[in-house]
Amino acid sequence: MKDDVKPGPVEVGSLNIEAFANNVARLVEGGGKALAAYMKPREAGAMRGGMSDELTDVVKTLGEVAEYWLSDPQRAVALQRHLGKAYLELWGSAVKRMAGESTEPVASPDPKDRRFADPEWSSNQFFDFVKQAYLLSTGWADHLVQHAEGLDPHTRQKAEFYVKQIANAISPSNFVLTNPELFRETVGSSAENLVRGMHMLAEDIEAGGGDLRIRQSDASKFEVGRNLAVSPGKVIFQNELMQLIQYAPSTETVLKRPLLIVPPWINKFYVLDLTPEKSFIKWCVDNGLTVFVISWVNPDARQAEMGFEEYMKLGPIAAIDAIEQATGEKQVNTIGYCVGGTLLAITLAYLAKKSDKRITSATLFTAQVDFTHAGDLKVFVDEEQLKAVEERMKERGYLEGKKMANAFNMLRSNDLIWPYVINNYMLGKAPTPFDLLYWNSDSTRMPAANHAYYLRHCYWENSLTRGRMTIANVKLDLASVKAPIYNLATREDHIAPAKSVFVGSKFFGGPVKYVLAGSGHIAGVVNPPARQKYQYWTGGKAGVGTLENWIAKAKENPGSWWPDWLSWIKEQDGTAAPARAPGGGKLKAIEDAPGSYVKVRD
Numbered sequence: 001m002k003d004d005v006k007p008g009p010v011e012v013g014s015l016n017i018e019a020f021a022n023n024v025a026r027l028v029e030g031g032g033k034a035l036a037a038y039m040k041p042r043e044a045g046a047m048r049g050g051m052s053d054e055l056t057d058v059v060k061t062l063g064e065v066a067e068y069w070l071s072d073p074q075r076a077v078a079l080q081r082h083l084g085k086a087y088l089e090l091w092g093s094a095v096k097r098m099a100g101e102s103t104e105p106v107a108s109p110d111p112k113d114r115r116f117a118d119p120e121w122s123s124n125q126f127f128d129f130v131k132q133a134y135l136l137s138t139g140w141a142d143h144l145v146q147h148a149e150g151l152d153p154h155t156r157q158k159a160e161f162y163v164k165q166i167a168n169a170i171s172p173s174n175f176v177l178t179n180p181e182l183f184r185e186t187v188g189s190s191a192e193n194l195v196r197g198m199h200m201l202a203e204d205i206e207a208g209g210g211d212l213r214i215r216q217s218d219a220s221k222f223e224v225g226r227n228l229a230v231s232p233g234k235v236i237f238q239n240e241l242m243q244l245i246q247y248a249p250s251t252e253t254v255l256k257r258p259l260l261i262v263p264p265w266i267n268k269f270y271v272l273d274l275t276p277e278k279s280f281i282k283w284c285v286d287n288g289l290t291v292f293v294i295s296w297v298n299p300d301a302r303q304a305e306m307g308f309e310e311y312m313k314l315g316p317i318a319a320i321d322a323i324e325q326a327t328g329e330k331q332v333n334t335i336g337y338c339v340g341g342t343l344l345a346i347t348l349a350y351l352a353k354k355s356d357k358r359i360t361s362a363t364l365f366t367a368q369v370d371f372t373h374a375g376d377l378k379v380f381v382d383e384e385q386l387k388a389v390e391e392r393m394k395e396r397g398y399l400e401g402k403k404m405a406n407a408f409n410m411l412r413s414n415d416l417i418w419p420y421v422i423n424n425y426m427l428g429k430a431p432t433p434f435d436l437l438y439w440n441s442d443s444t445r446m447p448a449a450n451h452a453y454y455l456r457h458c459y460w461e462n463s464l465t466r467g468r469m470t471i472a473n474v475k476l477d478l479a480s481v482k483a484p485i486y487n488l489a490t491r492e493d494h495i496a497p498a499k500s501v502f503v504g505s506k507f508f509g510g511p512v513k514y515v516l517a518g519s520g521h522i523a524g525v526v527n528p529p530a531r532q533k534y535q536y537w538t539g540g541k542a543g544v545g546t547l548e549n550w551i552a553k554a555k556e557n558p559g560s561w562w563p564d565w566l567s568w569i570k571e572q573d574g575t576a577a578p579a580r581a582p583g584g585g586k587l588k589a590i591e592d593a594p595g596s597y598v599k600v601r602d
Helices: 017-043 052-070 073-098 125-146 153-169 180-188 192-207 280-286 308-327 339-353 375-380 383-396 401-411 418-426 435-441 448-460 498-507 547-553 562-572
Strands: 233-238 242-247 253-255 259-262 291-296 332-337 359-365 485-490 512-517 535-538 555-558 576-578
Touching: 017 192, 052 073, 052 125, 052 153, 052 383, 073 125, 125 153, 153 375, 180 192, 180 418, 192 418, 233 308, 242 280, 242 308, 259 308, 259 339, 280 291, 280 562, 291 308, 308 332, 308 339, 308 448, 332 339, 339 359, 339 448, 359 562, 375 401, 383 448, 401 435, 485 498, 485 562, 498 512, 498 547, 512 547, 512 562
Parallel strands: 259 291, 259 332, 332 359, 359 485, 485 512
Antiparallel strands: 233 242, 242 291, 253 576, 512 535, 535 555
């Protein structure tokens, strides 16, 4: 259907009954294949039975909300009256509309809610009624959580999250008979769309080893090293945890002080080197920086006992040693992204106690050191859930990458789950190629000791900023970190909320420049200047007062923050030196970038 043609209602009489019956038979056959793909690994004993731990926590959490409302008969009656009144108003509005009167909607979706963008959600009375009934019901459910007294903050946060996930799952946009676009497509194609969708569903369950791995992009169009992560360079050092890549210069002179990037080990480093047009790494190289990047191993049982100490010593510290051998430079600028930034902050505190001043500046991309306001990921962290995850990781020595991928997708399920369920499995359309979503699906495993330490000591106990974290027998204190810090947050970040990053700024002992970029955890960071998208804010002292007051007084700047950061880097030391070719120093090239570690799939 062309974009300029408005969809009209489909007449059920236009349905080809014979074709429809044939497609229903094919749909049943495809459903059998999907079920077989789901059951095969379970029957073979290759995977655990289900989600009992997760479901138990959902029931327990929502049970606490229900207990508050049902423990008092008057409260329960008032609650039913509240919902009943809303339904009566909706019914009255529907009757008036049936009689030809013009009425205002009882409930309206957020204008940004793309689920209800189809014109028939408003023009067709049936779909409009279903939409409004859904909005009233989910609003009432949210009211239950918000006004349940006596809940501790963590339980309330979990309840809010679970109610949101349930509400997103039962949206009428997710079902053929209650979504006008799906209904039109199903009738118009005699259910051919559902046959195609069931075929893709079976493929995705098989690809997930018995669990659904939703395809978000056309994976056949991408390959790491062919059209992703193609910036020229060499692997010049490697150990059991990482490969160190040195990128080839594109300028005759470079800043004398090299740049080390410590990416997260949750997902892979090439988010900073997707394509030449989007590559932060290439942009740094083209602006005269000697760039080194850690490419973490995709761990298996061999790394099961490697915790934060090993990741620190065999990661950034080993990389700094290697950079000195490769360039002769003892001092480096550093960047840490997400959990890589948390590890970098820990490394800074550790080296400060050792009087090691080789890291002369640190840039943190959407990284948290204080986890008081750590966002929805805290939903998955409490003593019971930690024990369940730790027991699960003991079985193999690691947490499967799909578990972390599912957790991150659930943070934005209306963007990263349900649109693809509708597009792929109901409309029967293959997703379009999208490099960022290909990277998002290229998940990594989490080693047991490392992940358990991160969840328990960071998210649950918040040990670092409370002065309770010890690494390699060294008690860490961020106040001992005197190196200047460029602390970047993004305004719509669900993983490292801007408030969390802002509050974390106050714990460092040296100068901190807090910068707030537009958009979210990835798009706000990977924002090349040439695209002229979004904006960023710079302002007063980091970590002082509230984020809201900081924003009110901050200066809004158009476009990318990258040039601002580059100016800050040059302010630290602008001394130039001849460009350095990878493998030209004491460390010889092992293989071409992006190396082999990054190509290992989960």
